[in-house]
Amino acid sequence: MSRKLCFETICCENRALKNLAYHEARLNRTRHELWGYSDYWNLSELLIIPDHVDHTLHKCRVSYSQEIEVVKWEPYAYRNIRKxxxxxxxxxxxxxxxxxxxxxxxxxxxxxxxxxxxxxxxxxxxxxxxxxxxxxxxxxxxxxxxxxxxxxxxxxxxxxxxxxxxxxxxxxxxxxxxxxxxxxxxxxxxxxxxxxxxxx
Known part of the structure; x- marks a missing residue:
């Protein structure tokens, strides 16, 4: 089973990334523990919010391993959970x-x-x-x-x-x-x- 990539899902609301310090901590810990990297990624510098992302709730998905592979931005819709x-x-x-x-x-x-x-x-x-x-x-x-x-x-x-x-x-x-x-x-x-x- 391939486990080459990990990802972070970051909430973007009012064109601001939420809880970024917690995502940074987990991402950098993962890179260190899985692959031995000692450099520190600052997500506030690496992630630029695109112009098409408005003030509504958006999901920023960052796929990474040695480098950031893909960053996706998309509107977020809540799921309906009853059972x-x-x-x-x-x-x-x-x-x-x-x-x-x-x-x-x-x-x-x-x-x-x-x-x-x-x-x-x-x-x-x-x-x-x-x-x-x-x-x-x-x-x-x-x-x-x-x-x-x-x-x-x-x-x-x-x-x-x-x-x-x-x-x-x-x-x-x-x-x-x-x-x-x-x-x-x-x-x-x-x-x-x-x-x-x-x-x-």
Whole structure:
């Protein structure tokens, strides 16, 4: 399986790139750990917002390895999520944001009539297909400490104190009443929020 390319998805709103420091940190850490590069990329210098990108929400996708391979800009549309299905994979590894998402797509194909999946690995809750998750226990929003990929929005929310990190097993889901799904494109204020009974 080819894993030559990784990518970052960066939110561009009002012609400004959001949470850029978190994306830079992950990108540079990935380049160092996967390929041994020690130089530091400054994304604010490397990414020039094109004239056709207006003030509405846009997605900037940066594919890279040794160099930046492709930068794509496109309008972003929110997904409609009403039902989530649990899927299971005890060996899945997505610690880096690989362009090759074959294993994730195979899990997504198991969703049947659901709109999204919740991936369980070795009995622990990890992520959905497109982002991280948090659960509400009536007092606090908590996110699993076992994500497949610690997202940039997740890092921002943890640092801001909006969410806390805990070990969450599949059995623990019964202790929560809500779930939120978020990623780099979906900030906390726009996160999909559903009752825990929407998880099948």
């Amino acid at each position: 989530i299905r649990r899927v299971y994979h005890d060996a899945i590894d997505y610690r880096y944001k690989y362009e090759d998402r074959e294993e994730l797509n195979t899990l997504f194909a198991q969703r049947n009539d659901a709109d999204e999946i919740l991936i369980i690995k070795n009995g622990l809750v990890t992520d959905s297909l497109y982002g991280n998750v948090a659960f509400y226990n009536g007092i606090t929003w908590v996110t699993p400490n076992s994500p497949l990929l610690p997202g940039t929005q997740r890092a921002f929310l943890l640092e801001s104190g909006v969410i806390k990190e805990e070990r969450i097993s599949e059995d623990d889901l019964a202790n929560f009443n809500k779930i939120r799904l978020f990623n780099a494109m979906i900030g906390w204020e726009n996160a999909v929020e559903l009752g825990i009974d929407c998880i099948d």
